[in-house]
Amino acid sequence: MAAGFAPPKLAEFILTERLGSGTYAVVYKAYRKKDNREVVAVKVVSKKSLNKASMENLLTEIEILKTVKHPHIVQLKDFQWDSENIYLIMEFCSGGDLSRFIRSRRLLPEHVARRFLQQLASALKFLNERNISHLDLKPQNILLSGGTLKLADFGFAQYMSPWDERHVLRGSPLYMAPEMVCNRQYDARADLWSVGVILYEALFGHPPFASRSYAEIEEKIRSNRPIETMLVMEAVSKDQSGDYAAALSLYCQSLEHFVPAVHYETDAQRKEAIRKKVKQYISRAEDLKALVASNNKISFAQAKTTRDLLKEMSRGSPRLIAGLELASAAVAKEEEGDDGHDTLDLYQQSLGELLLMLAAEPVGRRRELLHGEIKCLMARAEYLKEQLKMRETQAEASMDRDPLSESVKSSCCVQ
Structure with a gap:
């Protein structure tokens, strides 16, 4: 079953593309030969690869999946075997796994992450009521079918009462509870830690404790240092490269996550460490705000010169003149400080007109100037969109009573 090998043959199914693989199994997309050619996923486990422990895990997985039926748990339809392999016939999920979904979007909006978390919580509550712990929760083991999340891969799952304790290492290091990482006894609550890590990854695009070893993960978990988000790292990178507008936007987005963390953190040392970080980012955002405002004035002056020249060159084209007048407005x-929806609408109207004119404009100096003007206007429109989105997010967060939140709002409101 190595890469490039033909998939095994099953009497009732046609196995086609390879969907993924693990230590003991390869998963294929398959079609049922009879009836309505139902699409399924077939998990093929090589008997040769199984030792005693992994065979016990597989039997437990089959036993659990045969007994549970839930809208947010992948369904086991059947299982078969021959002299070489064991085959788990599973429900097919066309949306791939949550890890791929997050990577394709960089990070998820809060309302999407919230919906997914509610679905995952529903599945875990169902399992908990039956004394089942998954013990390998990670985005790669969560599949998507349409907008529905499905918990999958029960290879490490165990029957565990709330008071049961285990010490066998299970799962993936980045998502393991501290008790597992530190080789201590753990109980059914280990799944809750993994849920928190998954939620963090959904919101920030990467797990909180990315590390190269168990020791490094343990050190990061025990540390009181606040977790640096990818947004902050990107903000610092943009800041260092001189892209101050982008850096300001990224700092403000990261602060939207840090400020609630200060509010809800119960450990005094962690709370103070996060607060210091927030104050540091607010201070830099204030500096960037002044730089961006200064750069805006310069760019406005430069753009006006180009726009005036374009108007002179466009006297025979009333429609082009009209588009440029909208841009000037x-x-x-x-410049007057109106960075709301009305200004954004004017930018979008002008771009609509000017893009049409650019499509019909012959090669020459006027086309070159028009192309540059459109690029400038698009950048301004995108910048305004980001500012509006930040303000709307802050309003939704309803953090009006927090003095730190007021500082964030002040720093992130650019004129």
Whole structure:
């Protein structure tokens, strides 16, 4: 079953593309030969690869999946075997796994992460009521079918009463509870830690304790240092490269996550460490705000010169003149401090007109200037969109009573 080998043959199914693989198994997409050619996923486990412990795990997985039926747990439809392999016939999930879904979008909006977490919680509550612990929760083991999340891969799952304790290492290091990482006894609550790590990854695009060894993970978990988010790292990178507008936007987005963390943190040392980080980011955001405002004035002046020249060159084109006038009106409103929806609408109207004119414009100096003007206007429109989105997010968060939140709002409101 190595890469490049033909999939095994089953009497009732046609196995096609390879969907994924693990230590003991390869998963294929398959079609049922009869009836409606139902699409399924077939997990093929080589008997040769199984030792005593992994065979016990597989039998437990089959036993659990045969007895549970839940809208957010992948269904085991059947299992078969021959002289070489054991085959688990599973429900097919067309959306791939949650890890791929997060990577394709970089990070997930809070409302999407919230919906997925509710579905995962529903599945775990169902399992908990039956004294079943998954013990290998990670985005790769959570599949998507349409907008529905499905918990999969019960290879490490165990029957565990709430008071049961185990010490056998199970799962993936990045998502393991501290008790597992530190080789201590753990109980059914280990799954809750993994849920928290998954939620963090959904919101920030990477797990909180990315490390190269168990020792490094343990050190990071025990540390009181606040977790640096990918947003902060990107903000620092943009700041160092001189892209101050992008850096300010990224700092403000990261602060939206850090401020609630200060509010809800119960450990005094951690709370103070996060608070210091937040104050540091607010201070830098204030500096960037002044730099961006200064750069805006310069860019407005430069753009006005180009726009005036374009108007001179466009006297025979009333429609082009009209588009440029709309752009001038948008810039004037922004210079006056109006960075709301009305100004954004003006930018979008002007871009609509100018893009049409660019498509019909012959090669030459005017086309070159028009292309540059459109790029400038698009950048301003995108910047305004980000500012509006940040303000709307802050309003939704309803953090008005927190003095730290007021500082964030002040720093992230750019004129």
